[in-house]
Amino acid sequence: MIYLELLLGFLKVGFFAFGGAYAAIPFIREVVLAYNWLSDEMLSYIIAVSESTPGPVMVNMATYVGASQKGLLGSAIATLAVVLPAFVIILLVMVVFRSLLKNRYFRAVIGGLQAAIIGIIAATGVYMIYKNIFLSGGGFNTDFVTLAFTACIAIIYFPAKKLLKKNVSPILVISVCAVAGVFVFGF
Numbered sequence: 001m002i003y004l005e006l007l008l009g010f011l012k013v014g015f016f017a018f019g020g021a022y023a024a025i026p027f028i029r030e031v032v033l034a035y036n037w038l039s040d041e042m043l044s045y046i047i048a049v050s051e052s053t054p055g056p057v058m059v060n061m062a063t064y065v066g067a068s069q070k071g072l073l074g075s076a077i078a079t080l081a082v083v084l085p086a087f088v089i090i091l092l093v094m095v096v097f098r099s100l101l102k103n104r105y106f107r108a109v110i111g112g113l114q115a116a117i118i119g120i121i122a123a124t125g126v127y128m129i130y131k132n133i134f135l136s137g138g139g140f141n142t143d144f145v146t147l148a149f150t151a152c153i154a155i156i157y158f159p160a161k162k163l164l165k166k167n168v169s170p171i172l173v174i175s176v177c178a179v180a181g182v183f184v185f186g187f
Helices: 002-016 021-034 040-052 057-100 104-135 144-164 170-186
Strands: none
Touching: 002 021, 002 057, 021 040, 021 057, 040 057, 144 170
16 A cells, blocks of 8 residues: 555656755645644654755655655655656657648757857856866966866867767766876875
C-alpha cells in the first residue's frame, strides 16, 4: 500500500508542481504531511540536505522520502513518479516540435532564437574576459598566468575540433582544465 501511496503522491507533485523546485517545496510538504511520511521538522532537514546535494531539489527530496519510507524500492518509485510527468510532457512537446519544424516560419523563428542565444553566450564570455582582465581590482589588473592558460586552452580546443572533425566533449575539456588548473595554480 505504501508503494502505491508513494507513486500517487509523487506523481501528483510531478504533474502539478510548476515553477521549479522552490515552487514545488510547499506542494511536496503538503503531500508528505498528508500521508504522515515525515514530521515538519524532518522535512525542513530534508529540504536543507536536498539543496546542498547535486541534482534537482525535487528529485532529491522524492528520493529521500521514498528511501525513508520503504528503502531502495521506495526511493526508486518516488523518484520515478516525480520525474515521469516531466518526461512525458517533454516527449509530447518533442512530437509537436518535430511537426512544427516542417513549417518554414517556425524554422525561421528557431534560427533567430539560435542566433540570439549564441550572441548572448558570446557577449557573456567577452564580458567575463574583459572584466577579469581590466576591471578586477580596479584598473588594468591582468593575471598573465590566467590569460596564458585561457589562450592555451583556446589554441588546443579549436584546432582539435577541426582535426578530429567532431565536437570535443565539454566534460573532457572541463576535466582536463581542472587537472591543469591544479598543476598551474596549485603549486
